[in-house]
Amino acid sequence: MGRDLHPFSLAVLLLSSFAAAAAKSADEGAIFELANSLSNPPASWGSAGDVCIFDGITCEHAGSGRVTVINLRDKGLTGTLPTSMSSLTALKELHLQGNALHGDFPSLAGFTDLTRLVLDGNAFTSLPSDFLKDLPSLQYLSLEDLPLKPWAVPGAIVGSSSLETFSASNASIAGAFPAVLANLSSLKYLRLSYNSLTGGLPAGLAELIALETLQLNNQISDAKLSGSIDVVAAMTNLKLLWIQSNKFTGPIPDFTNSRLEAFNVRDNRLTGVVPASLFEISTLLNVSLTNNLFQGPMPNTHNVSVDLAGDTMSRFCLSKPGPCDPLITTLLEVAAGFGYPAQLAETWNGNTPCGNWIGVICSNGNVSILDLHNRGLSGNISPAIANLTGVRRLDLSDNHLTGVVPDALTTMPNLIFLDLSNNTLNGELPKFKPSVKVLAEGNRFGESTGLENYFKLKSNVGMIIGVFIAVLLLITCVWLLVHYRRKKNTEKFRPVSTNGSPDESEMTKIQMAGTHRNSNRNTAVPTDYSQVSAGSTNIAYLFESHGMELPIEVLLKATDNFNEDCILGKGGFGVVFKGNLNGKLVAVKRCDSGTMGTKGQQEFMAEIDVLTKVRHRHLVGLLGYCTHGYERLLVYEYMSGGTLREHLCDLQRSGFTPLTWTQRMTIALDVARGIEYLHGLAQETFIHRDLKPSNILLDQDLRAKVSDFGLVKLANDTDKSMMTKVAGTFGYLAPEYATTGKVTTKVDVYAYGVILMEMITGRKVLDDSLPDDESHLVTIFRRNMLDKVKFRKFVDPTLELSAEAWKSLLEVSDLARHCTAREQNQRPDMCHCVNRLSSLLDQWKPTEVDDNDESETSEIGLNQQLEKWRCDDFTISDSDTFSTLNMSRKYNR
Numbered sequence: 001m002g003r004d005l006h007p008f009s010l011a012v013l014l015l016s017s018f019a020a021a022a023a024k025s026a027d028e029g030a031i032f033e034l035a036n037s038l039s040n041p042p043a044s045w046g047s048a049g050d051v052c053i054f055d056g057i058t059c060e061h062a063g064s065g066r067v068t069v070i071n072l073r074d075k076g077l078t079g080t081l082p083t084s085m086s087s088l089t090a091l092k093e094l095h096l097q098g099n100a101l102h103g104d105f106p107s108l109a110g111f112t113d114l115t116r117l118v119l120d121g122n123a124f125t126s127l128p129s130d131f132l133k134d135l136p137s138l139q140y141l142s143l144e145d146l147p148l149k150p151w152a153v154p155g156a157i158v159g160s161s162s163l164e165t166f167s168a169s170n171a172s173i174a175g176a177f178p179a180v181l182a183n184l185s186s187l188k189y190l191r192l193s194y195n196s197l198t199g200g201l202p203a204g205l206a207e208l209i210a211l212e213t214l215q216l217n218n219q220i221s222d223a224k225l226s227g228s229i230d231v232v233a234a235m236t237n238l239k240l241l242w243i244q245s246n247k248f249t250g251p252i253p254d255f256t257n258s259r260l261e262a263f264n265v266r267d268n269r270l271t272g273v274v275p276a277s278l279f280e281i282s283t284l285l286n287v288s289l290t291n292n293l294f295q296g297p298m299p300n301t302h303n304v305s306v307d308l309a310g311d312t313m314s315r316f317c318l319s320k321p322g323p324c325d326p327l328i329t330t331l332l333e334v335a336a337g338f339g340y341p342a343q344l345a346e347t348w349n350g351n352t353p354c355g356n357w358i359g360v361i362c363s364n365g366n367v368s369i370l371d372l373h374n375r376g377l378s379g380n381i382s383p384a385i386a387n388l389t390g391v392r393r394l395d396l397s398d399n400h401l402t403g404v405v406p407d408a409l410t411t412m413p414n415l416i417f418l419d420l421s422n423n424t425l426n427g428e429l430p431k432f433k434p435s436v437k438v439l440a441e442g443n444r445f446g447e448s449t450g451l452e453n454y455f456k457l458k459s460n461v462g463m464i465i466g467v468f469i470a471v472l473l474l475i476t477c478v479w480l481l482v483h484y485r486r487k488k489n490t491e492k493f494r495p496v497s498t499n500g501s502p503d504e505s506e507m508t509k510i511q512m513a514g515t516h517r518n519s520n521r522n523t524a525v526p527t528d529y530s531q532v533s534a535g536s537t538n539i540a541y542l543f544e545s546h547g548m549e550l551p552i553e554v555l556l557k558a559t560d561n562f563n564e565d566c567i568l569g570k571g572g573f574g575v576v577f578k579g580n581l582n583g584k585l586v587a588v589k590r591c592d593s594g595t596m597g598t599k600g601q602q603e604f605m606a607e608i609d610v611l612t613k614v615r616h617r618h619l620v621g622l623l624g625y626c627t628h629g630y631e632r633l634l635v636y637e638y639m640s641g642g643t644l645r646e647h648l649c650d651l652q653r654s655g656f657t658p659l660t661w662t663q664r665m666t667i668a669l670d671v672a673r674g675i676e677y678l679h680g681l682a683q684e685t686f687i688h689r690d691l692k693p694s695n696i697l698l699d700q701d702l703r704a705k706v707s708d709f710g711l712v713k714l715a716n717d718t719d720k721s722m723m724t725k726v727a728g729t730f731g732y733l734a735p736e737y738a739t740t741g742k743v744t745t746k747v748d749v750y751a752y753g754v755i756l757m758e759m760i761t762g763r764k765v766l767d768d769s770l771p772d773d774e775s776h777l778v779t780i781f782r783r784n785m786l787d788k789v790k791f792r793k794f795v796d797p798t799l800e801l802s803a804e805a806w807k808s809l810l811e812v813s814d815l816a817r818h819c820t821a822r823e824q825n826q827r828p829d830m831c832h833c834v835n836r837l838s839s840l841l842d843q844w845k846p847t848e849v850d851d852n853d854e855s856e857t858s859e860i861g862l863n864q865q866l867e868k869w870r871c872d873d874f875t876i877s878d879s880d881t882f883s884t885l886n887m888s889r890k891y892n893r
């Protein structure tokens with residue numbers, strides 16, 4: 001140096017040593033200012049002298065140079081920190097914990113050597129806006145228990161890339177979890193408990209593989225931390241995880257290969273099956289799982305001490321470790337596909353899925369309906385659903401499901417309805433059997449040029465008309481086949497099998513969607529049931545207080561969870577169960593969700609409305625109803641005598657003795673009265689449309705009531721014929737109804753005529769055991785009537801007929817013939833039938849009429865007058881209504 005020293009270099013040297021001296025004196029000034037602003041500075045601190053010898057101050061070179069450490073921990077200091085502390089830029093450590101310093105914390109921006117900053121337990125109220133800016137050497141940052149104004153961890157912290165400890169519990173950190181922490185890959189200790197953090201854990205936290213301690217417990221905001229904890233499974237060095245008292249959801253992830261020692265997740269909303277892998281962690285010591293929404297099997301905790309309180313315990317399927325029932329296992333796999341949503345977990349726990357789990361509806365212990373419509377579900381459709389083989393209806397519409405629709409769904413044997421609408425499913429929609437109604441609009445299925453898309457493009461109206469016409473043509477063909485195919489043919493159309501069970505005969509029932517029902521009717525349900533009850537007022541009390549709506553639980557109990565042993569019959573759009581409602585026998589009809597289609601609550605209520613309006617002594621009365629998810633249940637009075645069908649054709653099976661002629665006449669009149677009432681005596685005109693012996697129920701005295709109003713159609717007074725959906729049963733369908741769908745009251749008259757023929761002959765309307773030209777009862781009945789001798793052999797051989805009874809039988813046969821006239825205008829009105837039959841019963845007083853019917857027969861004459869008068873002028877007037885009231889009063893024994 002010396003002589004060769006360049007003047008400029010000299011200047012730089014001089015300047016820099018001058019700068020160093022200036023910085024040193026700035027440090028001294030700052031410490032003196034600090035001493036002044038503390039109300040109780042440490043005793044050794046004076047207002048002059050070398051600050052490097054002050055208690056708690058350390059300088060660069062022992063006793064001289066820049067201040068590098070200030071350690072004033074637990075000195076009981078009060079007061080504030082001066083802004084001049086910002087000039088202590090050589091600081092490596094600042095420890096101020098355990099004091100009561102208050103006010104604003106000064107800026108430390110650009111303290112490039114600062115490694116440790118500890119402020120715990122002071123009373124600072126704010127941090128500078130450049131807090132944590134340019135602190136590249138920071139390793140240890142502790143800010144616990146500070147009553148700060150709410151703040152967010154500044155993004156600048158990312159510059160402190162060597163940070164290993166960040167501890168800031170109870171420090172008023174607010175807002176979303178600081179995603180920037182994910183960039184601090186050296187973090188080993190992160191404690192942010194007792195703050196006001198909200199939202200989920202950023203996925204990026206998976207990068208924190210050095211992290212050993214993670215404490216996020218007890219967030220004090222209402223929202224708390226939420227979402228899944230999957231990301232912590234990636235932190236393979238984690239030893240302590242405390243996330244208790246938050247709102248985390250979803251399942252515990254797989255912790256295989258983890259080094260966890262403490263695992264506290266109590267008081268969250270964690271769901272799903274506790275993974276067995278958790279308790280296989282060899283280092284695990286302490287686990288707390290209490291107060292979550294766990295499901296499925298109880299975990300085997302081996303020798304780990306587990307805090308697992310009773311209520312959480314009782315959510316497991318068994319009270320000891322071990323696999324659950326296969327049904328539960330499958331349902332939980334389905335829930336796993338959705339990420340075990342808390343909304344399902346609330347009810348999907350324990351050991352009894354049937355009747356208790358939301359969206360799950362069982363029948364005989366098998367899940368028959370899974371209705372998870374609009375439940376905010378995300379995730380995938382698990383192929384495990386296909387293992388629920390009993391499912392008929394599967395509704396996953398209006399959720400946020402992603403991924404592909406598993407092919408396995410096409411194998412579900414009983415599936416008839418699948419709704420996937422309004423999700424974000426992609427891939428190809430698998431091909432389902434034609435018997436499955438699939439709704440899948442509002443998804444992202446790959447662009448396919450398949451048939452579904454073609455139909456999607458077509459307007460709905462066009463499609464409905466097309467289908468309607470096609471089905472009409474089909475019906476016409478089938479009808480023509482049944483009626484006119486006389487030539488021998490090896491192929492037979494088999495509408496009804498001779499020894500058919502009720503369900504087989506139901507298969508002959510046709511129903512198709514056409515135009516909609518009249519819906520200009522209000523859907524209010526009378527709540528005061530007792531006033532309109534016609535026959536069974538003694539049951540009314542069951543419903544008085546809550547109207548007619550019954551909770552599903554009551555009906556589940558009444559039918560022993562729809563026990564198969566309680567099935568009374570199948571048909572009429574559902575299965576009918578015998579139920580015991582508070583000791584009263586009832587018939588519970590569980591409407592077939594398939595044929596109900598997408599029929600909504602409103603339409604069902606409209607139907608209930610009809611059912612509550614039509615009340616008559618000879619119509620089976622509705623006692624209540626229930627809607628629950630897709631379940632539509634109707635509760636009727638119970639009829640102990642079985643169906644007319646059983647009394648006519650199924651004698652061997654049912655064990656009934658053949659009906660006498662008088663009994664048949666009485667039943668025929670009962671039915672006629674019921675239908676007559678439907679047609680005109682109720683305030684409005686109703687058409688039954690599916691009249692047949694299996695819909696005629698008998699009580700213990702063999703008095704009849706007409707049932708199954710599933711198809712009852714309201715006819716406008718002005719428009720007595722309507723194009724409508726064709727529904728009914730082959731054999732009983734009037735020709736014009738089957739071919740054109742035109743429905744009038746004469747449709748019921750035709751069916752009634754067929755029933756009369758069946759009662760006279762004891763034969764079924766369609767008997768395919770006979771040659772084709774003899775299989776339709778209406779045709780052969782008419783033919784046989786031409787010859788009295790032949791006809792006598794044709795009538796039911798079990799009938800013992802006196803001469804007088806024979807005469808009456810011939811008259812009824814004549815009536816039956818009229819009723820089944822091809823032209824509807826040649827068929828009589830129902831009131832004519834009532835009239836004819838009641839006069840026959842009146843004129844002919846058989847000896848076998850039972851005694852307690854006396855009052856009734858003596859009234860017939862009066863009724864007859866009334867009905868004659870009514871037939872003359874078939875309009876509905878006040879006087880008609882009056883006469884109805886009179887009649888029902890008389891009939892109430």
Ligand SMILES: *[C@@H]1O[C@H](CO)[C@@H](O)[C@H](O)[C@H]1NC(C)=O
Nearest residue numbers: 122144145146147148170194
């Ligand atoms: C939070 O810190 C305050 C002081 O700022 C203290 O009074 C309080 O007890 C602390 N709360 C918890 C839960 O530690």
Ligand SMILES: *[C@@H]1O[C@H](CO)[C@@H](O)[C@H](O)[C@H]1NC(C)=O
Nearest residue numbers: 155156158159180182183184
């Ligand atoms: C954190 O890291 C990611 C990727 O590693 C980067 O994209 C992001 O900008 C970083 N964040 C900050 C605040 O630097």
Ligand SMILES: *[C@@H]1O[C@H](CO)[C@@H](O)[C@H](O)[C@H]1NC(C)=O
Nearest residue numbers: 279280281282283302303304
């Ligand atoms: C159970 O305790 C034994 C001995 O204390 C220990 O070796 C073992 O790892 C612990 N955990 C399991 C899962 O067995």
Ligand SMILES: *[C@@H]1O[C@H](CO)[C@@H](O)[C@H](O)[C@H]1NC(C)=O
Nearest residue numbers: 261262285286287288305307
């Ligand atoms: C386990 O938890 C209990 C109670 O929470 C606690 O007292 C104990 O110190 C914990 N043990 C370990 C090893 O963490």
Ligand SMILES: *[C@@H]1O[C@H](CO)[C@@H](O)[C@H](O)[C@H]1NC(C)=O
Nearest residue numbers: 326330333382383384385387
């Ligand atoms: C369905 O059940 C069978 C037998 O219980 C099982 O092997 C299969 O893995 C299950 N399928 C799915 C997709 O869960």
Ligand SMILES: *[C@@H]1O[C@H](CO)[C@@H](O)[C@H](O)[C@H]1NC(C)=O
Nearest residue numbers: 363364365366387389390414
């Ligand atoms: C109920 O489920 C079992 C097993 O999946 C099956 O064998 C049985 O046929 C099902 N019963 C009904 C009525 O679907």
Ligand SMILES: *[C@@H]1O[C@H](CO)[C@@H](O)[C@H](O)[C@H]1NC(C)=O
Nearest residue numbers: 397398419421422439441442
């Ligand atoms: C799907 O969403 C649309 C529009 O939000 C709605 O009109 C439609 O009813 C939804 N479909 C189903 C099946 O819920």
